[in-house]
Amino acid sequence: MISRSGLPASLAITLVATPALADECRQAQAIYGDADGGYELRFEPVGSESAATSNHFKISVESSGLLLDGVVLWSGEPERSNGIVMHNCPTGDVTGEELRACTVWEGVIYAADKAGGIGLLQAEDAPAAEQILLPGFGPALRESSAWGKGKASVDSSDVFKFKGCAA
Numbered sequence: 001m002i003s004r005s006g007l008p009a010s011l012a013i014t015l016v017a018t019p020a021l022a023d024e025c026r027q028a029q030a031i032y033g034d035a036d037g038g039y040e041l042r043f044e045p046v047g048s049e050s051a052a053t054s055n056h057f058k059i060s061v062e063s064s065g066l067l068l069d070g071v072v073l074w075s076g077e078p079e080r081s082n083g084i085v086m087h088n089c090p091t092g093d094v095t096g097e098e099l100r101a102c103t104v105w106e107g108v109i110y111a112a113d114k115a116g117g118i119g120l121l122q123a124e125d126a127p128a129a130e131q132i133l134l135p136g137f138g139p140a141l142r143e144s145s146a147w148g149k150g151k152a153s154v155d156s157s158d159v160f161k162f163k164g165c166a167a
Helices: 009-017 096-102 138-142
Strands: 030-034 039-044 056-062 065-075 082-086 103-108 110-112 118-120 131-133 159-165
Touching: 039 159, 096 103, 103 138
Parallel strands: none
Antiparallel strands: 030 039, 030 159, 039 056, 056 065, 065 082, 082 103, 110 118, 110 131, 131 159
């Protein structure tokens, strides 16, 4: 079926459902990619107002299909948006040692706006950032359990640029 714009109807609906501008998207639906197209960072709704985390995200490694889990917790003094990226963490009651073993990266997550200003990542209901910065993510990934044969084997940037919005 062809829409009024001359595009197939399915494509026209897709274009409407995925704003091209970060400020038209909420952080919980924002999708980012690294400069080489090897990694995608996709935010998702937390799902509970009582959760200790302010944001959830997944990082996919395009070449291997590997999927890493990420959470953001506001903590510290002064309070900051601290992120943790994990690979194959056990569920349920885990020890600190088990959590350290499956942690790929941990640090403050920064967000950049259109003007290039850098700040802390905001909550999931805020407008999406133009860029997400995970300082030291690339080297930490290389040293983690997520690196190697059948896993991540292509270096990642620490910078992820906005590329779309999930419906």
